[in-house]
Amino acid sequence: MGNVRAIVYGVGAMGSILTRLLLDKEVEIVGAIGRSPKKVGRDLGEVAGLERHLGVTVEADPRRTLAAGADIAVVCVSSYLDSMRGHFATCLEHGVNVVTIEEETVYPWNTAPDHAAELDALAKANGMTLAASGAQDVFWLHLVGTLLGASHTVDAVEGRCTWNVDDYGPEVANHVHVGDTAEAFAQHVADQGWPEFVARQNLEALVAELGLTVAEITSRVSPVLATQPTFCQSLNLMVAPDHMLGTVDTTDVKTNEGPRLTFAMEGRVYHEGQTDVNEWFVKGEPDLHLRNSCVPYRFVTCSSVVNRIPDVIRAEPGLISLNRLGKPSYKHGALRSHLR
Amino acid sequence: MGNVRAIVYGVGAMGSILTRLLLDKEVEIVGAIGRSPKKVGRDLGEVAGLERHLGVTVEADPRRTLAAGADIAVVCVSSYLDSMRGHFATCLEHGVNVVTIEEETVYPWNTAPDHAAELDALAKANGMTLAASGAQDVFWLHLVGTLLGASHTVDAVEGRCTWNVDDYGPEVANHVHVGDTAEAFAQHVADQGWPEFVARQNLEALVAELGLTVAEITSRVSPVLATQPTFCQSLNLMVAPDHMLGTVDTTDVKTNEGPRLTFAMEGRVYHEGQTDVNEWFVKGEPDLHLRNSCVPYRFVTCSSVVNRIPDVIRAEPGLISLNRLGKPSYKHGALRSHLR
Numbered sequence: 007m008g009n010v011r012a013i014v015y016g017v018g019a020m021g022s023i024l025t026r027l028l029l030d031k032e033v034e035i036v037g038a039i040g041r042s043p044k045k046v047g048r049d050l051g052e053v054a055g056l057e058r059h060l061g062v063t064v065e066a067d068p069r070r071t072l073a074a075g076a077d078i079a080v081v082c083v084s085s086y087l088d089s090m091r092g093h094f095a096t097c098l099e100h101g102v103n104v105v106t107i108e109e110e111t112v113y114p115w116n117t118a119p120d121h122a123a124e125l126d127a128l129a130k131a132n133g134m135t136l137a138a139s140g141a142q143d144v145f146w147l148h149l150v151g152t153l154l155g156a157s158h159t160v161d162a163v164e165g166r167c168t169w170n171v172d173d174y175g176p177e178v179a180n181h182v183h184v185g186d187t188a189e190a191f192a193q194h195v196a197d198q199g200w201p202e203f204v205a206r207q208n209l210e211a212l213v214a215e216l217g218l219t220v221a222e223i224t225s226r227v228s229p230v231l232a233t234q235p236t237f238c239q240s241l242n243l244m245v246a247p248d249h250m251l252g253t254v255d256t257t258d259v260k261t262n263e264g265p266r267l268t269f270a271m272e273g274r275v276y277h278e279g280q281t282d283v284n285e286w287f288v289k290g291e292p293d294l295h296l297r298n299s300c301v302p303y304r305f306v307t308c309s310s311v312v313n314r315i316p317d318v319i320r321a322e323p324g325l326i327s328l329n330r331l332g333k334p335s336y337k338h339g340a341l342r343s344h345l346r
Numbered sequence: 347m348g349n350v351r352a353i354v355y356g357v358g359a360m361g362s363i364l365t366r367l368l369l370d371k372e373v374e375i376v377g378a379i380g381r382s383p384k385k386v387g388r389d390l391g392e393v394a395g396l397e398r399h400l401g402v403t404v405e406a407d408p409r410r411t412l413a414a415g416a417d418i419a420v421v422c423v424s425s426y427l428d429s430m431r432g433h434f435a436t437c438l439e440h441g442v443n444v445v446t447i448e449e450e451t452v453y454p455w456n457t458a459p460d461h462a463a464e465l466d467a468l469a470k471a472n473g474m475t476l477a478a479s480g481a482q483d484v485f486w487l488h489l490v491g492t493l494l495g496a497s498h499t500v501d502a503v504e505g506r507c508t509w510n511v512d513d514y515g516p517e518v519a520n521h522v523h524v525g526d527t528a529e530a531f532a533q534h535v536a537d538q539g540w541p542e543f544v545a546r547q548n549l550e551a552l553v554a555e556l557g558l559t560v561a562e563i564t565s566r567v568s569p570v571l572a573t574q575p576t577f578c579q580s581l582n583l584m585v586a587p588d589h590m591l592g593t594v595d596t597t598d599v600k601t602n603e604g605p606r607l608t609f610a611m612e613g614r615v616y617h618e619g620q621t622d623v624n625e626w627f628v629k630g631e632p633d634l635h636l637r638n639s640c641v642p643y644r645f646v647t648c649s650s651v652v653n654r655i656p657d658v659i660r661a662e663p664g665l666i667s668l669n670r671l672g673k674p675s676y677k678h679g680a681l682r683s684h685l686r
Contacts (some may be wrong), residue, residue, distance in 0.1 A: 149636075158652065265678070
């Protein structure tokens with residue numbers, strides 16, 4: 007097999023990190039797709055802050071870039087299948103596999119069943135694979151599933167993590183209502199509801215991974231309020247006390263088989279010195295505990311995606327939810343060496 | 347598929363725990379094999395401390411018990427393939443799969459290549475599988491391999507664990523020279539060498555799991571000395587200060603591809619309140635860290651073995667080293683439901 011040929015689809019903060027990681031792994035970047043007028047027409051190396059010309063121009067038209075062919079598109083545009091299905095479909099129709107950080111694709115079968123079925127069929131028809139990875143792959147799904155390989159009985163699985171809103175740019179900061187009041191947020195949720203966040207899909211993938219089935223699933227959101235003035239870089243905004251730094255998205259699952267699962271994700275503007283943490287408690291026989299301190303979620307989202315590229319290229323066609331992609335693994339050196 | 351039919355091969359401390367766990371998972375125990383005159387002829391339930399009659403008599407003759415047939419033998423007799431190969435061969439020859447806590451079987455290809463090749467061929471000839479599991483499966487191999495799925499580059503992987511000698515009975519306590527002086531131990535090692543412990547096989551399995559190859563591997567042992575009188579339950583012995591509580595077995599690997607791996611296992615008589623710990627540090631981009639506090643190694647060795655039974659029964663024939671057995675997973679409820 008020759009070099010892995012990839013398209014960077016989305017050239018925001020994550021696409022920029024991914025560009026550097028792909029080059030480190032000797033991936034040939036054959037195209038880049040963006041939408042910001044400030045980025046379209048410029049060289050990807052410059053846009054990604056590499057201070058190096060790559061000879062790849064950021065294009066606005068996905069079809070033209072995809073038509074030139076690639077093994078895989080690394081898609082980092084936005085969240086939820088409802089907004090991303092068109093992007094994924096365009097890749098698959100052009101015979102390009104997709105790996106994405108879009109969170110719903112982790113396990114879309116219940117929250118977006120129609121989009122999931124359509125994309126699964128489209129991927130199969132074109133012999134391509136669509137799959138998601140990111141921090142959840144290692145830290146919220148497979149480490150936990152592996153840990154439970156030591157469990158004799160499981161009564162409850164309780165996960166919690168914190169992630170830094172400022173790692174993901176203004177779109178995400180606005181999504182978690184940074185700067186709002188609790189009252190305005192409560193009103194917003196009452197009026198418009200609250201989209202279920204990656205916590206739900208992640209937990210559904212974990213339930214499936216464990217061979218269990220969902221009896222009842224509930225999600226809730228609560229605001230995280232500043233206790234002191236806290237600066238949000240993404241919005242260039244000083245958040246006043248009693249205003250929102252972000253949200254805690256919690257999902258609770260009761261399974262038909264008995265075990266209960268809970269996952270609470272606190273996405274917030276960090277105070278000085280705060281770090282990303284991942285921690286899981288298993289209640290049962292025996293009680294088990296796993297903790298990762300100082301997980302750099304933004305970076306590991308990108309590195310996990312890059313490590314998954316050979317897995318996605320080799321996977322069977324279709325939308326492969328993360329519980330079906332096999333275990334994550336380190337890919338040393340050039341990615342092409344892992345396709346043999 | 348009907349019930350899983352198992353033979354408990356070895357009825358010491360570990361076999362006794364395993365007996366209870368197998369019954370919890372609705373495994374049908376069809377035979378038990380022991381060697382102590384105090385146990386042979388008695389009912390397994392009584393020997394395993396269950397205060398319950400199982401209708402299974404502990405037999406001294408493996409052949410008679412194995413000839414009656416079973417899906418799998420759960421073999422917990424002693425360490426090292428040199429002493430265990432006959433037991434494994436007898437099972438395989440009788441058409442019984444083997445899962446064992448014997449540590450060399452985790453990755454025997456380099457330390458016992460002849461035994462490994464012979465057993466692999468024998469297993470294949472009989473259409474059976476021989477594999478090892480235990481605490482190392484989840485905590486020293488697959489959790490680490492999964493964590494590295496988030497690594498962009500790896501310079502070094504450093505693991506350390508502590509385990510309680512008193513969890514494993516007098517054979518293990520004698521093996522790690524509890525009660526000896528450092529001088530006597532050094533003389534013993536100088537005269538007779540020191541068998542490479544599970545640290546080596548575990549690290550070799552991890553190197554293989556990562557797709558790397560060993561350039562150089564070195565193992566060393568050092569004594570752990572008591573600083574105060576410490577009671578060893580297994581030997582009913584008060585260890586005096588400056589006498590041995592156990593050993594630290596450390597293995598260092600240099601790989602041809604660059605990453606270095608180290609694993610240090612401290613097996614010792616614990617002081618009051620000390621708990622089993624498992625901790626891994628990854629140096630690279632990014633640095634990563636994983637810690638399990640309060641891992642009950644003896645128990646999770648047994649629960650991991652039970653969870654692996656369906657995997658071993660379904661695996662391809664041969665000696666399947668632990669890096670080739672797939673990811674460990676929790677098996678909820680009756681084991682037979684995981685063979686569908």
